[in-house]
Amino acid sequence: MADGTQAETLAAYEETISLLMESLADVERIMRRDDTGWDVVGSDAKGFTARFRREMAERAEIAATADPLIKRGVNLRAAYIWGAGVQISVRDQPDQGQDVNAVVQAFLDDPRNQATFSTVTAKTKLERRLATCGEVFACLPTDPYTGRVRLRALPQDQIVEIVTDPEDADTTWFYLRDYTVAADQRHIAYPDITYSPVSKPDRLDYGGTTYEVRWDAPVRAILVNEIRGRGVGDVFAALPWAQSYKRFLESWAKLTESLSRFAWRYSTRGDKTAAAAAQIQGALGSGDTAGLGVSLDPNSRLEAISKSGATINSESGRPLAAMAGAGLDLPVTTLLGDPGVTGARAVASDITESSWALFDLRRDMWRSVIRDICGYVIDQAVIAPAGPLNGTVVRNGDRVTAELPAEDGRTIVVDFPERDDTDLLDKVKAIQIADQSETIPRLVVARLLLKALRVDHADEVLDQITDDHGNFIPLDLIDAAVRQAVADRGGVDL
Numbered sequence: 001m002a003d004g005t006q007a008e009t010l011a012a013y014e015e016t017i018s019l020l021m022e023s024l025a026d027v028e029r030i031m032r033r034d035d036t037g038w039d040v041v042g043s044d045a046k047g048f049t050a051r052f053r054r055e056m057a058e059r060a061e062i063a064a065t066a067d068p069l070i071k072r073g074v075n076l077r078a079a080y081i082w083g084a085g086v087q088i089s090v091r092d093q094p095d096q097g098q099d100v101n102a103v104v105q106a107f108l109d110d111p112r113n114q115a116t117f118s119t120v121t122a123k124t125k126l127e128r129r130l131a132t133c134g135e136v137f138a139c140l141p142t143d144p145y146t147g148r149v150r151l152r153a154l155p156q157d158q159i160v161e162i163v164t165d166p167e168d169a170d171t172t173w174f175y176l177r178d179y180t181v182a183a184d185q186r187h188i189a190y191p192d193i194t195y196s197p198v199s200k201p202d203r204l205d206y207g208g209t210t211y212e213v214r215w216d217a218p219v220r221a222i223l224v225n226e227i228r229g230r231g232v233g234d235v236f237a238a239l240p241w242a243q244s245y246k247r248f249l250e251s252w253a254k255l256t257e258s259l260s261r262f263a264w265r266y267s268t269r270g271d272k273t274a275a276a277a278a279q280i281q282g283a284l285g286s287g288d289t290a291g292l293g294v295s296l297d298p299n300s301r302l303e304a305i306s307k308s309g310a311t312i313n314s315e316s317g318r319p320l321a322a323m324a325g326a327g328l329d330l331p332v333t334t335l336l337g338d339p340g341v342t343g344a345r346a347v348a349s350d351i352t353e354s355s356w357a358l359f360d361l362r363r364d365m366w367r368s369v370i371r372d373i374c375g376y377v378i379d380q381a382v383i384a385p386a387g388p389l390n391g392t393v394v395r396n397g398d399r400v401t402a403e404l405p406a407e408d409g410r411t412i413v414v415d416f417p418e419r420d421d422t423d424l425l426d427k428v429k430a431i432q433i434a435d436q437s438e439t440i441p442r443l444v445v446a447r448l449l450l451k452a453l454r455v456d457h458a459d460e461v462l463d464q465i466t467d468d469h470g471n472f473i474p475l476d477l478i479d480a481a482v483r484q485a486v487a488d489r490g491g492v493d494l
Contacts, residue, residue: 048227054157060132060235069242069321070235073328073335077234078127080351080359081366082120084417088370090378090410097407098389100378104412107149107377117151117373123366126153126222134231135159136222137175138369139190140376144216147384149377154190154219155179162221162229163189163206169229171195174204175219176211187211190219193376196400220372224365238327241320248317329358356419367414374412378402427452443472 048056063070088108090101108118116122117138126136137154158179165171172192179186189204189211195218204211223231322332331352351359382391382402392403404410431452435445446465450458465473 048230048232050160053230053232056236056239057133057157057233060233060239063235063239063242064128064132067242067246069245069324069335070238070328072337073238073325073330074128074131074235076330076334077131077328077359077362078124080356081127081362082123085120086123086366086370087413087415088374089413089415090374091413092409092411093407097405100389100404100408100410103381103388104374104377107374110150113151116153127362129153129156130222130224130231131234134224134226134233134236137190138220138222138373139217140193140220140373141217142380143384145384145386147380147382147387149380151373156231161206164229172221174206174211174213175221176206178209189213190217191215193218193220193372194399197398198395218376220369220376222365222369224362234328236327238324241323241327245317245320245324248320249314252314252317329355331355363416370414371412375401375410378404378410424452441472442474446472 060070064074065071088104090104092100107113110118114122117126129136133156135156137156137159139152139154140149141152142149154175154177158177159175160178161176162172163174163176165173173195174189174191177186177188177190179188187209189206191213196215200213200215202213204213223229224234225232225236318332318336321336325332325335328335334351334355378389379400379402381387381389382404383393383400389402389404389408391405391408394401394403428449431445431448434440434448435442443462443466447458447462450461455461467473
């Protein structure tokens with residue numbers, strides 16, 4: 001009886017998995033329904049095929065450049081995530097032990113790393129790649145003697161397979177790369193940043209192909225919208241709706257253009273028809289003139305289609321743009337930069353709280369990536385024979401890390417600027433009202449004003465308005481002290 005129940009449960013699971021696989025295949029067919037040519041019958045339905053991922057990535061990259069809606073959406077996402085910059089540091093006391101932060105800053109300040117990772121421009125490029133391809137494979141070539149680390153992004157279309165632990169699919173071992181250089185076919189296997197087994201063979205045989213293992217160049221993979229272990233770009237969900245909105249606008253433009261041309265009907269009898277036609281043609285002039293004419297015999301009739309009752313409004317396509325915005329996690333007002341007929345202009349420039357929550361999730365993902373990469377940099381600075389840091393090498397299974405002395409810290413802080421959507425005038429008014437309530441110390445009010453106004457070197461201003469004990473000095477006392485100082489020097493009285 002128990003065996004029968006298990007068999008029924010197993011059959012139900014297999015049926016569910018089969019339905020999910022068919023659903024993925026249906027999505028692929030729908031996304032390619034506008035393509036010319038033929039699809040292969042019986043194609044792999046276990047996920048998106050490599051050819052389909054490559055084609056969709058190419059289409060998304062083109063759309064991110066040529067399609068105004070997708071381009072604006074991708075640029076807005078990158079700007080909201082990275083536009084304000086980010087501060088990366090190590091929580092450490094350099095005067096107590098080693099300067100761990102200096103090692104991380106040296107990695108970030110390396111000109112070759114700035115071009116690929118350190119600067120806001122470089123991070124924006126990586127974010128755009130996630131938007132179009134859904135995958136970034138950050139390769140970390142490491143000097144085995146000095147521990148110096150560089151960062152390079154591998155082309156995602158060259159990663160043909162991701163090898164995981166047979167007993168744990170969440171543990172990645174290798175990223176297999178196939179590419180060609182001057183007609184020379186190369187096969188390289190890059191270990192995951194967390195995979196460092198005791199035995200490190202130079203070759204890996206997988207799927208009938210021998211791969212060269214680059215143990216000195218591990219990879220930190222960054223995947224979004226993951227399906228079957230591979231990433232899918234953020235543009236993927238928005239692209240068909242953006243294309244539909246584009247086709248709608250094209251049709252609307254053609255309809256509007258057609259209404260700008262008028263058809264004039266002129267009927268007459270007998271041989272006068274030809275003469276009348278010639279007169280009309282001469283009156284219309286060249287083809288650039290708005291309006292067309294036609295001459296007919298009395299038994300013929302030509303009329304334009306009536307537009308009475310028809311809705312000729314570009315706003316009718318707004319739901320299509322809203323769906324494209326939903327795919328990019330942006331409200332339609334922000335995506336279009338237009339609040340529409342009934343909206344307020346301020347709405348067009350604001351992002352919704354739900355969108356900010358999603359952008360904060362993406363920032364958290366990048367925090368994890370930056371911490372992993374900088375943590376690897378610190379480990380290699382200890383592990384390398386001529387590395388700049390001292391410490392103890394610790395092995396935990398297939399992972400090797402470094403343990404620093406007790407006086408050294410290695411907590412990596414990734415600090416994005418605090419988001420503040422409050423208008424500056426509203427901030428100042430709120431501070432003034434709080435000051436007038438006489439419940440907040442004047443020094444606190446001064447700090448709030450300096451922060452709201454983003455005054456440079458605010459600490460120097462605070463020093464000028466506080467005494468040696470940190471107490472606030474009213475401005476009238478400061479003014480009196482200045483006058484007295486000028487008078488003591490024999491200067492002109494203020």
